[in-house]
Amino acid sequence: xxxxxxxxxxxxxxxxxxxxxxxxxxxxxxxxxxxxxxxxxxxxxxxxxxxxxxxxxxxxxxxxxxxxxxxxxxxxxxxxxxxxxxxxxxxxxxxxxxxxxxxxxxxxxxxxxxxxxxxxxxxxxxxxxxxxxxxxxxxxxxxxxxxxxxxxxxxxxxxxxxxxxxxxxxxxxxxxxxxxxxxxxxxxxxxxxxxxxxxxxxxxxxxxxxxxxxxxxxxxxxxxxxxxxxxxxxxxxxxxxxxxxxxxxxxxxxxxxxxxxxxxxxxxxxxxxxxxxxxxxxxxxxxxxxxxxxxxxxxxxxxxxxxxxxxxxxxxxxxxxxxxxxxxxxxxxxxxxxxxxxxxxxxxxxxxxxxxxxxxxxxxxxxxxxxx
Numbered sequence: 001x002x003x004x005x006x007x008x009x010x011x012x013x014x015x016x017x018x019x020x021x022x023x024x025x026x027x028x029x030x031x032x033x034x035x036x037x038x039x040x041x042x043x044x045x046x047x048x049x050x051x052x053x054x055x056x057x058x059x060x061x062x063x064x065x066x067x068x069x070x071x072x073x074x075x076x077x078x079x080x081x082x083x084x085x086x087x088x089x090x091x092x093x094x095x096x097x098x099x100x101x102x103x104x105x106x107x108x109x110x111x112x113x114x115x116x117x118x119x120x121x122x123x124x125x126x127x128x129x130x131x132x133x134x135x136x137x138x139x140x141x142x143x144x145x146x147x148x149x150x151x152x153x154x155x156x157x158x159x160x161x162x163x164x165x166x167x168x169x170x171x172x173x174x175x176x177x178x179x180x181x182x183x184x185x186x187x188x189x190x191x192x193x194x195x196x197x198x199x200x201x202x203x204x205x206x207x208x209x210x211x212x213x214x215x216x217x218x219x220x221x222x223x224x225x226x227x228x229x230x231x232x233x234x235x236x237x238x239x240x241x242x243x244x245x246x247x248x249x250x251x252x253x254x255x256x257x258x259x260x261x262x263x264x265x266x267x268x269x270x271x272x273x274x275x276x277x278x279x280x281x282x283x284x285x286x287x288x289x290x291x292x293x294x295x296x297x298x299x300x301x302x303x304x305x306x307x308x309x310x311x312x313x314x315x316x317x318x319x320x321x322x323x324x325x326x327x328x329x330x331x332x333x334x335x336x337x338x339x340x341x342x343x344x345x346x347x348x349x350x351x352x353x354x355x356x357x358x359x360x361x362x363x364x365x366x367x368x369x370x371x372x
Contacts, residue, residue: 001034001035001036002028002033002034002035002036002066002271002310003035003036003037003038003061003064003065003066004024004035004036004037004065004066004067004068004069004305004309005038005039005040005058005061005062005065005067005068005069006021006037006038006039006040006069007039007040007041007042007043007058007062007068007069007070007071008039008042008045008071009042009043009044009045009070009071009072009073009088009092009283010043010044010045010071010072010073010074010075010088010283010285010288011072011074011075011282011283011284011285011288012071012072012281012283012284012285012287012288012293012355013043013070013071013072013073013283014071015071015288015289015291015293015295015355015356016071016072016279016293016294016295016297016298016355017069017070017071017298018356018359019295019298019299019355019356019358019359019360020295020298020299020301020302020359021037021069022359022360022363023299023302023319023322023359023362023363023366024037024069024299024302024305024306024319025037026363026366026367027302027306027312027315027316027318027319027366028306028310028312028315030315030318030371031306031310031312031314031315031371033310033312035310037069038061038065040057040058040061040062041055041057041058042054042058042070042073042088042092043072043073043074043088043089043092043283044073044074044075044077044078044088046058046092047078047081047086047088047091051086052086052091053073053086053087053088053091053092054091054092054095054096059099062096062099062100066269066270066271066274066309066310067269067274067275067276067277067305067309067310068096068275068276068277069277069278069301069302069305070093070276070277070278071278071279071283071298072278072279072281072282072283072284073088073089073092073093073283074087074088074089074282074283075088075283075285076285077285094142094143096276097137097138097263097276098138098143100265100267100274100276101138101265101266101267102137102138102263102264102265102275102276103136103137103138103139103163103166103167103170103264103265103266104134104135104136104137104166104167104170104171104263104264104265105134105135105136105137105242105261105262105263106132106133106134106174106261106262106263106264106304107132107133107134107135107242107246107249107259107260107261107280108130108131108132108133108259108260108300109129109130109131109132109133109246109249109250109252109253109259110129110130110131110253111126111129111253111254112258112324112327112328113324113327113328114327114328114330115253115254115255115258115327115336116254117254118253118254118255118336119251119252119253119254120251120252121226121229121252125226125227125228125229125230126229126230126252126253127230128230129229129230129252129253130230130233131229131232131233131235131249132174132178132233132234132235133235133236133237133242133245133246133249134167134170134171134174134234134235134236134237134242135237135238135239135241135242135243135246136159136163136164136167136236136237136238136239136242137239137263138163138239138265139158139159139160139163139238139239140157140158140159140193140238140239140240141155141156141157141239141240142239142240143158143239144156144157144158145158157191157193157238157240158193159193159196159197159238161196161200164196164197164200164201165200165203165204167236168184168200168201168204168205168236169204169207170264171234171236172204172205172207172208172211172213174234175208175211175233175234176208176210176211178233178234179233179234180210180211180212180233181211181212181213181214181232181233181234182205182211182212182213182214182233182234182235182236183213183214183215183216183221183232183233183234183235183236184197184198184201184213184214184215184216184235184236184237185215185216185217185218185221185235185236185237185241185242185245186198186215186216186217186218186237186238186241187217187218187219187241188215188217189217193238194238197238198215201213201215201236218237218241218245221235221245222244222245222248225245225248225249225252226248226252229249229252246259246261246280247280250280250281254336255294255335255336256280256281256297257279257281257293257294257296257297257333257335257336258294258296258297258300258336259279259280259281259297259300260277260278260279260280260297260298260299260300260301260303260304261277261278261279261280261301261304262275262276262277262301262304262305262308263275263276263277263278264308269309271309271310271311272307272308272309272310272311273308273309274309275304275305275308275309277301277302277304277305277309278298278301279297279298279300279301280297281294281297291354291355291356292333292334292354292355293333293355294333294334294335294336294355294358295333295355295358295359296323296326296327296333296358296362299319299323299359299362300319300320300323302319303315303316303317303319303320303323304316306319314371315371317371318366318369318371319362319366321365321369322362322363322365322366322369323362325365326358326361326362326365329361329365330350330351331350331351331353331357331358331361332350332351332352332353333352333353333354333355333358334352336350337350337352
């Protein structure tokens, strides 16, 4: 029996996970996999129930699972917790990444046909956009030494050459399976950690002569991402830069509700790699419980789970295809709907549906795709 730990979390997290699980279950069934999906508390919900955002019972379940299917954590309610280590994001997601050495965060970004108008960029800038950002996830400022006093504070950005090297090998292998182009994003004109990133990346690049590598300062890349986003293929960068740039990529594609992610590391399972899969968006507590959230980023994260942790490439592509067909058929959650659809009218520009209905529409189209 294969076990996937389901951690819905806070805000819209439980909603988007619930809307996505039927399609993930069905994809597993059609692939001949016997999978169970036990649930556990995480984040603010866990803190409310147990006093800790990552309780022992949740860790025990994750330890015994082949992957983690994650929703979202956090919200203003928890910002006033006195101990920062007990706040949902810092007390659950970061420890999970560290515990399982999930050092590589994959964030693909593409524009689906018919959604070009959702982006703030002109359609001609979006043609051919298919970007994969690979963000280092267990080092840098988020995990470095920290100090907060009344009149001063610091967050240290620390990296070892070995941490950079394993991420760059991962990125080069990804580039080999795509367009064989890799861009390193850094700030080597200011930061010594970026000097090390560039030095290590150039060393690793010699082992992959078929991949063309270039590099770019992070501020320039942020500009190029809105000027010529389709000119990039695989992008590798450090933790904080990757966090910021992928949110920018979400705006380029039209909605952060479309961006999935996979966090992979050193641990394997009998079918692939142990990983944590989650949408790139946050918990959005202002719309929680209203059926307004877009579950497509979570569904696309489920496709990454099928690909990397369950070794089911055909099933992953089928689920991605089902999402594309659903969008092509005009289904839209509020973040994607045209003004006419938001007014409650079914138009060629989009049919407004709830979180649950969007998940059901994807499942319906998945049923029609043969991939077993």
